[in-house]
Amino acid sequence: xxxxxxxxxxxxxxxxxxxxxxxxxxxxxxxxxxxxxxxxxxxxxxxxxxxxxxxxxxxxxxxxxxxxxxxxxxxxxxxxxxxxxxxxxxxxxxxxxxxxxxxxxxxxxxxxxxxxxxxxxxxxxxxxxxxxxxxxxxxxxxxxxxxxxxxxxxxxxxxxxxxxxxxxxxxxxxxxxxxxxxxxxxxxxxxxxxxxxxxxxxxxxxxxxxxxxxxxxxxxxxx
Ligand SMILES: [Fe+2]
Ligand SMILES: [Fe+2]
Numbered sequence: 001x002x003x004x005x006x007x008x009x010x011x012x013x014x015x016x017x018x019x020x021x022x023x024x025x026x027x028x029x030x031x032x033x034x035x036x037x038x039x040x041x042x043x044x045x046x047x048x049x050x051x052x053x054x055x056x057x058x059x060x061x062x063x064x065x066x067x068x069x070x071x072x073x074x075x076x077x078x079x080x081x082x083x084x085x086x087x088x089x090x091x092x093x094x095x096x097x098x099x100x101x102x103x104x105x106x107x108x109x110x111x112x113x114x115x116x117x118x119x120x121x122x123x124x125x126x127x128x129x130x131x132x133x134x135x136x137x138x139x140x141x142x143x144x145x146x147x148x149x150x151x152x153x154x155x156x157x158x159x160x161x162x163x164x165x166x167x168x169x170x171x172x173x174x175x176x177x178x179x180x181x182x183x184x185x186x187x188x189x190x191x192x193x194x195x196x197x198x199x200x201x202x203x204x205x206x207x208x209x210x211x212x213x214x215x216x217x218x219x220x221x222x223x
Contacts, residue, residue: 008184011180015132019197023136030209032206042154046099053087054083055111056083057083059117060080060130064077064080067123069123075127086168116129117200125192130176133197133201135172137200137201
């Protein structure tokens with residue numbers, strides 16, 4: 001007899017639990033160390049964040065015309081605008097800190113995660129990988145970054161992230177979660193969303209020091 005397909009809520013709850021298990025393996029600033037290859041300092045991490053924001057904005061905009069579902073299109077549109085705003089705020093903060101803000105922050109190339117995300121063709125894969133998984137990683141990374149800013153006494157960057165950027169990344173993740181709950185209601189969409197989530201966790205720079213991230217979730221029952 002065919003196994004019962006989990007509901008969208010049940011499926012996404014499994015994904016969230018698995019992501020939290022993986023994130024629990026990060027040390028106090030593990031995401032920052034992985035992302036910066038050990039250069040855990042505020043300006044360096046701001047420079048890296050600036051590039052991540054542009055990548056997130058470009059992807060959300062890139063997907064809009066080929067995503068037919070209007071509620072998903074709306075989430076991508078909001079995300080696109082928010083991420084470009086984050087880019088601008090971070091660039092302004094870097095300038096205040098005396099850093100030269102590069103005219104083309106992407107001159108060094110795009111990340112492997114960006115290249116992977118651009119290949120995704122279905123709505124559930126895109127939502128699982130970007131607003132859902134990528135923004136969950138951003139939430140964990142930003143929490144570590146805010147704690148770092150507090151430790152070094154950088155109150156302005158703490159406020160920028162705590163009051164503006166982090167609440168919006170959390171909103172992006174929650175919007176992605178709600179869309180997955182709505183659209184991942186059959187075995188095939190759940191299979192695609194699971195694969196895209198795991199691939200995102202496997203590729204993300206912030207998690208690159210976690211060996212166990214590749215183990216994956218318990219298999220979702222097939223129909
Ligand atoms: Fe952002
Ligand atoms: Fe975001």
